[in-house]
Amino acid sequence: xxxxxxxxxxxxxxxxxxxxxxxxxxxxxxxxxxxxxxxxxxxxxxxxxxxxxxxxxxxxxxxxxxxxxxxxxxxxxxxxxxxxxxxxxxxxxxxxxxxxxxxxxxxxxxxxxxxxxxxxxxxxxxxxxxxxxxxxxxxxxxxxxxxxxxxxxxxxxxxxxxxxxxxxxxxxxxxxxxxxxxxxxxxxxxxxxxxxx
Amino acid sequence: xxxxxxxxxxxxxxxxxxxxxxxxxxxxxxxxxxxxxxxxxxxxxxxxxxxxxxxxxxxxxxxxxxxxxxxxxxxxxxxxxxxxxxxxxxxxxxxxxxxxxxxxxxxxxxxxxxxxxxxxxxxxxxxxxxxxxxxxxxxxxxx
Numbered sequence: 093x094x095x096x097x098x099x100x101x102x103x104x105x106x107x108x109x110x111x112x113x114x115x116x117x118x119x120x121x122x123x124x125x126x127x128x129x130x131x132x133x134x135x136x137x138x139x140x141x142x143x144x145x146x147x148x149x150x151x152x153x154x155x156x157x158x159x160x161x162x163x164x165x166x167x168x169x170x171x172x173x174x175x176x177x178x179x180x181x182x183x184x185x186x187x188x189x190x191x192x193x194x195x196x197x198x199x200x201x202x203x204x205x206x207x208x209x210x211x212x213x214x215x216x217x218x219x220x221x222x223x224x225x226x227x228x229x230x231x232x233x234x235x236x237x238x239x240x241x242x243x244x245x246x247x248x249x250x251x252x253x254x255x256x257x258x259x260x261x262x263x264x265x266x267x268x269x270x271x272x273x274x275x276x277x278x279x280x281x282x283x284x285x286x287x288x289x
Numbered sequence: 290x291x292x293x294x295x296x297x298x299x300x301x302x303x304x305x306x307x308x309x310x311x312x313x314x315x316x317x318x319x320x321x322x323x324x325x326x327x328x329x330x331x332x333x334x335x336x337x338x339x340x341x342x343x344x345x346x347x348x349x350x351x352x353x354x355x356x357x358x359x360x361x362x363x364x365x366x367x368x369x370x371x372x373x374x375x376x377x378x379x380x381x382x383x384x385x386x387x388x389x390x391x392x393x394x395x396x397x398x399x400x401x402x403x404x405x406x407x408x409x410x411x412x413x414x415x416x417x418x419x420x421x422x423x424x425x426x427x428x429x430x431x432x
Contacts, residue, residue, distance in 0.1 A: 152323040186325075222394035222414075244395075247381045250354050257381075279386045281352055283324060284396035284414075 112220040115276040119230050119237045122215045124178065124208035125191075127198040132176070132206045134230070134237060140172030141231040141240070141267060143260060146221035147177045149197045150188040151283035154224045156249050158201060161225065164245070164260060165205040173229070173264050175205040180216035181224070185286040216285055223282030229263045229273075240267055243278030293365045295376040297355050300385040303377060306348070307403060313344040314429055316422075317401040319389075321352045322364045326416035327398040331368070333419045337426075338372040345426065351376045352397060402429045
């Protein structure tokens with residue numbers, strides 16, 4: 093009996109990590125500290141929408157996608173869909189993802205998009221973000237934003253040139269053209285977000 | 290035992306392996322050399338493999354890039370890993386993730402424990418302690 097009693101907390105823990113936002117869901121506004129020390133909110137920053145990316149400094153997949161994330165912002169910021177990068181990793185578990193290291197990362201790679209710290213991890217939890225990088229494209233609807241795409245950036249983390257399915261670009265292009273986003277949900281191997289237990 | 294090297298495979302090979310008649314319980318651990326929590330839990334799978342229970346088969350599925358196979362092999366040598374290691378060379382993750390388990394977000398470590406007799410399966414997407422792993426196996430075995 094003892095064994096079964098021990099099993100329960102493990103599964104409850106997993107349940108806490110099940111994705112909360114699904115495609116079509118309205119997104120609650122959030123306000124987080126940027127690498128320049130100023131707070132940025134989704135409602136204050138996004139216009140037509142945003143490419144929200146849960147990311148970090150240390151994950152090899154984040155590193156592999158870093159230049160592609162910069163390119164996404166360059167391509168879509170003037171079309172109303174800027175990148176908003178959010179790091180939710182607990183720096184106690186992943187010291188390379190501390191705020192100071194985020195500041196250096198943004199400086200070294202000349203980020204022109206916000207790179208926000210989610211210290212309480214509440215925003216990442218509300219999105220149901222699991223990996224880095226994990227993308228949520230949101231689109232303006234009424235006074236708020238709804239989720240239009242969840243998943244990977246493209247289908248080849250190793251080599252940008254070989255990616256023949258550019259999920260995020262396709263999603264944002266579809267939104268700009270007022271078309272249906274398809275696929276609206278993908279998955280990707282990546283580093284798990286370092287949640288405090 | 291001689292020096293262990295990873296076999297580079299496609300998803301079809303893994304899929305076939307999971308569907309073939311084999312010991313009662315197959316434990317498949319998805320890991321990579323760049324994944325800290327994976328490396329932390331790896332000894333539990335090694336211990337399980339070393340125990341040699343004929344009803345249990347351990348398979349370590351490595352998700353490093355195939356062109357990094359040398360790095361994987363040197364890791365296996367340094368850590369003296371004896372369990373079979375398959376490097377899954379499938380870059381288009383969305384073509385196979387759901388076939389392992391629909392609930393998998395894609396984060397690693399992830400572990401699938403499969404009972405090939407009853408078809409019962411348990412999939413978890415987190416770093417396992419030794420007791421977590423034992424419980425998963427107990428849960429999946431025929432009682």
